[in-house]
Amino acid sequence: MKAIVAxxxxxxxxxxxxxxxxxxxxxxxxxxxxxxxxxxxxxxxYSFAYGLSYGYHLKTKMPIILESSFSLASGEVIFDDFKTxxxxxxxxxxxxxxxxxxxxxxxxxxxxxxxxxxxxxxADASTTIGYYKPKWFVAGEFGFDKxxxxxxKHSEIYKEVYPEVKNGWYEPxxxxxxxxxxxxxxxxxxxxxxxxxxxVMTQDFKSTPLIPFYLQIGYSYKLD
Amino acid sequence: MKTxxxxxxxxxxxxxxxxxxxxxxxxxxxxxxxxxxxxxxxxLPSIFVNGTHLHSETFGNPNDPMLVFLHGGPGSDYRNGLNxxxxxxxxxxxxxxxxxxxxxxxxxxxxxxxxxLVLDDLTEVIAYYRTSPTQKIFLFxxxxxxxxxxxxxxxxxxxxxxxxLAEPGGLNKKLLDEYGEMSRKINIFSEVTSNLxxxxxxxxxxxxxxxxxxxxxxxxxxxxxxxxxxxxIPGPSPFWRIGTTVLESFIDISENDGFDxxxxxxxxxxxxxxxxxxxxxxxxxxxxxxxxxxxxxxxxEEVKGTGHEMIYFKWExxxxxxxxxxxxxx
Numbered sequence: 001m002k003a004i005v006a007x008x009x010x011x012x013x014x015x016x017x018x019x020x021x022x023x024x025x026x027x028x029x030x031x032x033x034x035x036x037x038x039x040x041x042x043x044x045x046y047s048f049a050y051g052l053s054y055g056y057h058l059k060t061k062m063p064i065i066l067e068s069s070f071s072l073a074s075g076e077v078i079f080d081d082f083k084t085x086x087x088x089x090x091x092x093x094x095x096x097x098x099x100x101x102x103x104x105x106x107x108x109x110x111x112x113x114x115x116x117x118x119x120x121x122x123a124d125a126s127t128t129i130g131y132y133k134p135k136w137f138v139a140g141e142f143g144f145d146k147x148x149x150x151x152x153k154h155s156e157i158y159k160e161v162y163p164e165v166k167n168g169w170y171e172p173x174x175x176x177x178x179x180x181x182x183x184x185x186x187x188x189x190x191x192x193x194x195x196x197x198x199x200v201m202t203q204d205f206k207s208t209p210l211i212p213f214y215l216q217i218g219y220s221y222k223l224d
Numbered sequence: 225m226k227t228x229x230x231x232x233x234x235x236x237x238x239x240x241x242x243x244x245x246x247x248x249x250x251x252x253x254x255x256x257x258x259x260x261x262x263x264x265x266x267x268l269p270s271i272f273v274n275g276t277h278l279h280s281e282t283f284g285n286p287n288d289p290m291l292v293f294l295h296g297g298p299g300s301d302y303r304n305g306l307n308x309x310x311x312x313x314x315x316x317x318x319x320x321x322x323x324x325x326x327x328x329x330x331x332x333x334x335x336x337x338x339x340x341l342v343l344d345d346l347t348e349v350i351a352y353y354r355t356s357p358t359q360k361i362f363l364f365x366x367x368x369x370x371x372x373x374x375x376x377x378x379x380x381x382x383x384x385x386x387x388x389l390a391e392p393g394g395l396n397k398k399l400l401d402e403y404g405e406m407s408r409k410i411n412i413f414s415e416v417t418s419n420l421x422x423x424x425x426x427x428x429x430x431x432x433x434x435x436x437x438x439x440x441x442x443x444x445x446x447x448x449x450x451x452x453x454x455x456x457i458p459g460p461s462p463f464w465r466i467g468t469t470v471l472e473s474f475i476d477i478s479e480n481d482g483f484d485x486x487x488x489x490x491x492x493x494x495x496x497x498x499x500x501x502x503x504x505x506x507x508x509x510x511x512x513x514x515x516x517x518x519x520x521x522x523x524x525e526e527v528k529g530t531g532h533e534m535i536y537f538k539w540e541x542x543x544x545x546x547x548x549x550x551x552x553x554x
Contacts, residue, residue: 116443
């Protein structure tokens with residue numbers, strides 16, 4: 001019961017605070033009066049996924065964006081596999097057109113197949129270093145996504161396979177993946193067209209996910 | 225801004241509270257998500273051979289002709305082949321074992337596996353259970369197990385008195401690739417594909433973390449019986465635990481070194497029985513004929529009303545074909 005209350009509290013806080021995902025941003029094109037950034041994206045994120053995100057541009061000396069996102073895995077069952085993120089990114093420093101940025105997010109995600117339903121709380125951290133012009137940008141990115149704690153609930157199919165299987169929360173960390181790649185974009189008026197692509201490796205640097213790449217195409221629109 | 229700080233504090237406290245109040249399980253501990261192996265659970269039936277510890281059991285009179293069942297995979301186990309034990313009532317000494325690193329048998333490091341090693345294991349299993357030098361030995365292999373059976377006869381044609389091959393996935397690298405292309409077409413937008421791949425961000429597992437890796441592969445097994453699968457598999461069939469490390473090791477061996485289990489099959493003069501499922505669109509008569517052509521004498525039989533998992537789902541149609549073949553060689 002305590003877990004349920006805590007989970008509800010977490011989800012409420014997730015929904016009510018200013019949140020969005022790791023948006024791909026042209027910092028050079030982001031004007032101080034532009035507060036809201038809406039983004040839609042699609043691409044390969046372990047499987048084919050569609051996403052929405054929202055960013056809130058804080059009025060601070062050092063550019064900061066609070067952000068949250070929601071993405072769904074493709075498939076006939078819509079809401080069985082999804083991921084939400086809440087966090088922010090910051091432009092740490094700038095030397096002429098070169099910028100160094102950092103981002104951190106909390107993650108809640110869900111996975112379901114005929115055998116098991118997984119719910120996971122995790123976190124990711126990433127850095128980007130790139131060259132930014134008002135009309136375009138290109139950057140390299142490096143990040144780490146940790147699945148910190150995961151809840152397992154098995155279906156009857158798996159209980160027949162292994163009747164003694166233990167449902168519940170599992171630790172230590174059930175997984176972690178590094179990603180490295182590039183991102184870039186073209187900016188016009190209040191819009192950005194963006195592209196991210198790269199490779200994913202598991203945390204031991206010896207193995208990879210079944211499809212060890214990611215690719216995301218996005219469109220962002222900024223509002224005052 | 226104060227509101228944001230408040231919500232962040234509530235969230236952080238909630239997560240801390242939530243994590244500290246629940247009983248957590250260890251994901252890397254056998255017995256939680258996957259069953260223990262024979263080296264972890266002494267109550268399981270097992271044998272020590274060739275430097276390893278295998279999950280194994282037998283049915284029937286030890287003095288009857290021996291029938292060794294070779295399960296699929298690599299890495300799967302004999303649980304979905306247990307219908308074969310019914311041949312114990314028909315005058316055969318039926319031997320089951322989970323191959324090295326598979327099912328409930330002991331796990332080993334990824335780099336330790338080789339084709340010759342699993343052939344040696346089979347030699348030792350036969351020797352362990354054989355009750356006399358004149359006892360006839362038959363092999364019954366399914367899928368990868370059928371490939372292993374062919375590999376054994378290819379290496380030791382004079383040691384085996386009869387061979388039953390139920391849809392071997394490819395007796396050499398070329399045929400394996402051909403079968404793989406026919407049986408594993410994926411639609412990147414489908415639920416089945418998401419079910420197979422999306423889990424990679426939840427569970428990873430390091431090399432030789434066997435409990436995690438075996439569990440992860442096990443829950444991906446629903447891919448094989450997804451609606452519309454070309455192998456004619458109608459639903460889940462039981463397994464104990466899948467040996468992911470041995471599977472990955474043999475995939476590496478296949479990709480890096482290739483393999484060919486057909487080089488010496490011409491020396492095997494005994495008739496070989498090939499079985500294929502009527503509903504497996506990826507295999508069929510033409511693929512069976514390609515594989516059977518490597519043997520001097522063969523018989524090909526279609527098993528009606530089933531696909532690749534014929535032993536579990538349609539044993540009543542498999543048994544008469546197998547029994548007729550074995551009784552002629554008994």
